[in-house]
Amino acid sequence: MDLKYSSEQDLLRDSAFGYLSSVYDYHARCRIVAGKEAIDRSIWAKFAELGWLALPIPEEDEGIGGDAVDLSVVMEALGSRLVVEPFLPTVVLGAGLIDLLATGEQRAILAEVAQGTAMLALAHQERGVPFGSPRVETRAERSGEGWSIRGAKILAIGAGLADHVLVPARISGAIDDAEGVGVFVVSRGTPGLELTEYPIADGRRAADLSIDIAGLSDSALLGGCENALPALEQVIDKAIAASCAYVVGGLDMLIRLTRDYTAGRSQFGKPLGRFQVVQHRLAEMQVKRIEARAAMQLAAIRCDGPRIERIRAISAAKVKVSEAARYIAHQAVQLHGGMGLTEELSVGTYLKHVLTFERLLGDTDDHLRRYAQLLADGRIDVRRGLVNEGAEA
Amino acid sequence: MDLKYSSEQDLLRDSAFGYLSSVYDYHARCRIVAGKEAIDRSIWAKFAELGWLALPIPEEDEGIGGDAVDLSVVMEALGSRLVVEPFLPTVVLGAGLIDLLATGEQRAILAEVAQGTAMLALAHQERGVPFGSPRVETRAERSGEGWSIRGAKILAIGAGLADHVLVPARISGAIDDAEGVGVFVVSRGTPGLELTEYPIADGRRAADLSIDIAGLSDSALLGGCENALPALEQVIDKAIAASCAYVVGGLDMLIRLTRDYTAGRSQFGKPLGRFQVVQHRLAEMQVKRIEARAAMQLAAIRCDGPRIERIRAISAAKVKVSEAARYIAHQAVQLHGGMGLTEELSVGTYLKHVLTFERLLGDTDDHLRRYAQLLADGRIDVRRGLVNEGAEA
Amino acid sequence: MNLDLTAEELAFRDRIRTFIEAALPEQIRNGAAVNVASAFEYDISHPWHEILRDAGMAAPGWPVEFGGTGWNDVEQYLWRMEHWRAGAPVISQLGMRLVAPTLLHFGTPEQKARFLPRILSGEDYWCQGFSEPGAGSDLAALSCAAVRDGDEYVVNGTKLWQTHAHFADWMILLVRTSSAGKPQQGITCLLVDMRSPGLSIKPIRTIGGDIEVNEVFLDDVRVPADQMIGAEGDGWSIAKHLLSVERASSGNAGGRLRSNMASLMRMLDRRENHVPDAFGERTLMAKIARRAIDVDIVEMLELQLLQSTLDDHAGGAGASVIKLRSSIVEQEINELSLEVVGPEVVRWNDHRPLHEVDAGQEELERLAIAPQYLNGRVRTIFGGATEVQLGIIEKALQASL
C-alpha cells in the first residue's frame, strides 16, 4: 500500500504547476479562448517538450509509459488553470484508445502524439444515447478492400483541431448489441467527413460530425477489432478519472480565491471572512474538496485494474467530484457576491467548466445507476474494503 | 379566496392550545405514556366535552360538521404537545371512513365517537404492501347471512384501545384488483380477532391483528360497499393532512425550545444564540417550518376537493413536512447538544414522532412517485396555479 | 379557508387572459422565452410596455389619478400570474416598481408631475444607483459623495451593478452628503439625468455572456437640488422603504417559477431520439415532482402574504422567506433543466441578445438553458442575499413570542 507520490511524480507536479502558473493566468486563458483556434499551439509544443504528451504512451511507442496517477498529476495542474488545449481528447481519449486497440503501423500515431505533431479526438457520442449504452447507429460496411461509414456524431471535444478523429461504428449486429462495433481512424480532410464546430460553455470547442465516407482503407479499423466496446468503456473510464483530476485542480484554486477574496472584502464593518457563516462555508467547501481529491486519487489508482473495481472507483469519483464541484463553485460565486458573476474574475469560468464536466461522460444519476447495478448484482460487496486483498478474498 | 381562519376557528385554536398547555406538559405526557393503557381517559372525556371528537362528524350524526381546516386546527394543537390519545385513529380515520361509507344503523357509531364513548382504529396495513397499492390479502367470504374473515394486519395504531376496528378485506377479485374490497366493522372481543399490542417509537401503541372470524353479521360491511378502496384512499389522505398538521404543531414547539435554549446556554464565553451559524440555523429551521405550515394548510384546504388536486396537495404536504420535520428535529437535537439526546428534555420525543410520521402512511419516495405519476400522465399541469379557476380552466 | 375565485374575479381573469393572448406578439413571447439575463431585454420589454400603455394597463399598481387601473390586490395578482402564464415580459422593472412607488410616497407634487407620466409612457427608462464597489448588501457603507453648490449638488464617486444603465434615461441615486454621525445618516437620494456631463458607463459582461449590469462613474456630475427626493439625509429611510417594496413585490415569484417549470417540461417533451430507459425517466420525473412541489408551496406562501396571514407565522419576515425560497427554488429548477436537456446543454452561443441569433426557436430555447443557469446564480445574491434574508428571519424569530 502506497498513497504517496513517487519522487518523479513530485517533480512532475512541481513542473506542471510551475510552468502553467507562469504562462496561463486567467487573462492569458481569455486571450487564447478568444483566438481563432481557441488554443495556443506554442503552449502545446511546450507540453510536448515537457514530455506531458508522451506520458501515458508506452515506451515502445516512443512514450514515457506513465500510469493513470502520473496522468492525474498533469490533469490536476491543467485544471487548476482551466487549460483549453486538447490534452484530454488527444492524450487520454485518442492515444488511450489507440494504445488499447491499435496494432502494427496504426500505432505510429502514438509517436506523433508524443511529439506534439498530431492532435486527436474521439467522436463516440450519438444524439440521445444514454451513458453506458452499447447503442451505436453509425454503420460501417465492407466495400471492396476497405470500408464505408455513414452516421452522425455530436459533441466531439477538440474534433475541429484533430488530425485524426476516432469514430466508433457498428460493423455487425443490431443497434444495441454489445458486440460488433469497431473504431475507425478518420483523418482530417477525408472526403465525406463534415465537421460543424462550436464553442461549449467553458470556452473549449466541440464539433458535430456528419459522416458519409466511402473507400476508407482497411487499416483504418483499429486493430482489426470488431468488439471494441470494452476498450471504449475502459478509455472513457480513464477519461472520467482524468477529468476528475482536472476539476479537482480547479477546486483548490476556487477555494483559495474565495478565501483570499473574503479576507480582503469588508461588509458591515468587518472582513467577510470573519463572519462565522462564511468561515463554516469555507470549511464545508474544503471538506468537499478533500473528499473529491480522495475520490479522484482512488479513481486514478483503479484505472488500470480489474473492471468491477475500476467502475466502482470511477463512478464513485464522478459522483463525488460532481457534487463537490457544484457546491464549491456555487459557494465561490455566492461568496464573491456580484463579482463572481462577471467575466472580470475567473470564478465564473470554473463554474462553467463544472457545468460541462457534470453533463459529459455520464451524469451523477448515470453513475449512481451503474454503481447500483453492480451492488444489486452482488458484484460490489459493501463489506469489502478498498485495500486489495489479493486473489483469495 | 380566503386563507384566514374564521372567528370560530380562532376560538377553537385558542381553546385547544390553551387547554393542552394547562394539562399536557412533557412530564404529564411521560406519565401518561408510562401508564397501563398509555392514554388518559379523563383527558379524552374532556376532548369530548370540548367538542373536538364531534368536529368532523356531520350534524345529522350528532356531530359539528366541521371541515378539514377545523380538524387541522385541533391536530396542530395536539401535535404541539405530542398528545398520545387516539384522536387520529378514532376521529380522523375511523369516524372519517364510517362517514364516507356507512349507511343506516351503522352510522350510530359516529354519535358514540362524538360523545367520547367509543374509540376506533383502522387496520389497513398488511405486511410488505407498499403505500397506494390496492393489494389486500385479507379475505372476506359470505357465510350464510353473514361474513367470515381471515387474514392479518399490522401496525394498526390505537387498535388495542378501540371498541371497533375497521378491517378492509377482499370480497372478490384478484389480490391486486382495484375493486372488490369492503370495510368491515369488527368490535372488540369478537371471537377470532386476536390483537398483539406493542409500543411504537413515539410512545403511542399499535397492534398486529390476526383475524379468523366466522359469522360476522351482514351489517358489519360498511354501506354494503364492495368497492371501498377509493374511500380508503380518501380517508388516508385526510389522515395524512391531519398528521401533517400535528407535526407542524410540534415543529413550532421545537423551534421555540431551541431558540430559548440557545439564548440561555453559553459556550466559549457567549450565548450559543449569538453565534452566527446558530442564528442562521434557527432561521433555516424557521423557513422550513413556515413552508411546512403552508403545505399543511394547502393540504387541509384540498382534503375535501377533487381527487387529483387532493393528491397533489396531500403528497406535496407529506414530502415538505417530512423534510422540514427531519431537518428541524435533527437541528433541534444538535443545538441542544447532549441534552437533546436525553429523555430529560422533550426534544428527542419530537424526533421520535418525526421518525414514525415519516414512515407511516407512505414515505417521501412513495409520495414523490404518486405525484410524479400524475405529472407524467399530464393530470397535474405545472403551469396551473393553486387558485381554483373554475370549470373552464 | 378556500382558494376559489369569485365569479367577478373569474370574469376578470378571463378578460385579461384574452387580452394578453391577443395583444402579445409572438416575437416578444419568443424573445422572452430565450431571455437569459435577469431582467428582460430592453428590446423585448419596451415594445410590450408600449402595447400595455396604449391599452391603459401599464401601471396596475398606481393610483388611478396617475394612470393606475384601480385593481385590487387579487386582481393585480391575477394580472401578474397571467403575464407569466402567457410568457409576457415584465416591463420597466425599475421605473414602475421602484422609482414610481418612491416618488408616490416621498416625492413633491412637482416631481410626481414631472416624472410619473414619462415612466408610464415609456419615454423615460430608469436605473438605480445604490450599490458601490465597496457597498453591496451593506448600503450604509456607501461613499459616493454629493456636495451642495448653490442650487445644485456636485456628485463624485462610483456605482456598481446598475442594471440596464446603458439603456437608461434616469438614475435614482444614493449619495453621501455628510459623514457625521452613524453611517446610515448623511445619505441622500437624488434623481440624475444619465446624459449629465461627467457621467460615464462601463458595461460588465456576466458569466452568462450578457451585458446587463454596469459600473457608473460620476465625475463632478451636477444635479439640480429640486431633483432631490425628501430632504438631505433622508436617503436611508427612502432606500429602506424602497427595498421593502422591492422585497414584497419581488413576486409574483410563483408565476415566474411556474414559467420556469413550463420551460423545463418543454425541454423534457422535446428530447430527440431518446432511448427509453424507464428507470432514468422515472427518476427524472420524481425530481421534477420535487421541484413542482416547491413551486406549489412558494405560491401558497405568496397567497398567504397576499391575504396577510403569512406574517403571523413568520414574525413579519414573510417577504424574506419568499425571497429566500423563490430564489433557491429557481436555481434548483435551473439545475434540473441542465439535467433534463443532458449533454447537449453544453453547446454555447455567444451572441446576445440570444433572440437575435438566426436559429429555430427550439434551438434557441435549448441554448438559453446554460446561460440562464449561470446568470441565475445572481438570484441568491442580489436584492438581498440569502445570508441577509436569514439574518432578517432570525431577528424576527427572536422577537416573536
Added chain:
Amino acid sequence: MNLDLTAEELAFRDRIRTFIEAALPEQIRNGAAVNVASAFEYDISHPWHEILRDAGMAAPGWPVEFGGTGWNDVEQYLWRMEHWRAGAPVISQLGMRLVAPTLLHFGTPEQKARFLPRILSGEDYWCQGFSEPGAGSDLAALSCAAVRDGDEYVVNGTKLWQTHAHFADWMILLVRTSSAGKPQQGITCLLVDMRSPGLSIKPIRTIGGDIEVNEVFLDDVRVPADQMIGAEGDGWSIAKHLLSVERASSGNAGGRLRSNMASLMRMLDRRENHVPDAFGERTLMAKIARRAIDVDIVEMLELQLLQSTLDDHAGGAGASVIKLRSSIVEQEINELSLEVVGPEVVRWNDHRPLHEVDAGQEELERLAIAPQYLNGRVRTIFGGATEVQLGIIEKALQASL
C-alpha cells in the same frame, strides 16, 4: 500509488481473520449486532476483552514492554478492519484508547506500573470526567474544583456525560485547581477511584432508551496527590493531547461504516413479502450506492491519513475531516436503514440491553434500527461537534499557503 498488501501483510490479515473467526463467540457477535448505544455494552465488550487478553492481543497499539503486540500501523489498521468485518465489539474504549496513551505520554513510572497492567487485564474499567453541565465542547469553562489538602486533593463539583461511569472502577478527571489567569490555565488531571466516598452517579436515559451516560457528583471526594497526572495546571495540555489522540483514533471509521452498511444490506435482503416494485427498489438501490460511495471515500481518507498524505491537503486538519464526514455518513446510513426497513421500523421494545430480549436475532436486529438512528444523533455532537470540526478545518485552511 497502489492499494496492494504485501505478501507478509496478506498473511497477517489471514492469520487474524482466522483467529477472530475462531475466537469470537456467536453470542457476542449477535449482541454486538443489536448494540444500540454509542459504546458497546459492558457485558458484550468485557468478555471479548478477556478473550483478547488471553490471546495477548488486547492492546495492539501499546509498547511491547507493557503488553503491546509490536504491530505496525498497517497491521493495526488491518486488525481493526477485521474486527468490524467479523462483527466483534470494540473493547474498553476509554481505558485502552484514552487513558493508556495519556499515561504512556505523561504518567510517572509508578503510575504506569500501577494502572496499565490492570487496564490490559480488564480488571479496571475506566470512564472520563471531562464535560460538565456548563462545559461541553468548551472545556476551558469547567468549574469542578480541587483544593490541595496535604497529600490529597479535595474535589467538589459535577461532571456530565460520563459514558459507562456506572460500570467504571476509575475515572480520568479534569478539575480546576486555580482560577487565576486564562481559563485554560489552572486545570489539573486526576485519577479517581469510583468507589471513593462522596462520589455518586446518576444514570441518564438517552432517547434511544439506553443507559449509557451519567451525571457524576463529587462531594468532598479525596484524591491522593500521587494520582495526579503531570503537574498542577498541566490539565489543559493533557486534555488537548488526549482529545487529539481520540480524534485521530476515532477510526477505524471506514470499518465501522462498512459494518453499518452490511447491516443495512441484511435488512434489505430480509424484507418479507415485499411486493416487487422495480422502480421503488431501484430508487432505493441508487440511494444505497450513494452511501456506499461515501463509505469508500471515508475509507480512502483514512488510508491517506495512515500514509500521512492527507494532512498535506487538509492543512493538518485531516483527522477533523474524517471525524466530520464519518459521523455524518453514519447518520445518513442510519436514516437510509429506517427507509429500507419501512413502516415496521417504528416497532419499539424498551428493554436494554436489547440482546437480552427474548426474540429471534433477525427481529432484534430490526428492533435495533430505530434506537441506533436516535442514539446515532450523538455522533455529530460528542467527541468534537461538527461545528467545532468546521472551525478547526477553517483555521487550517486560513493558515495554509
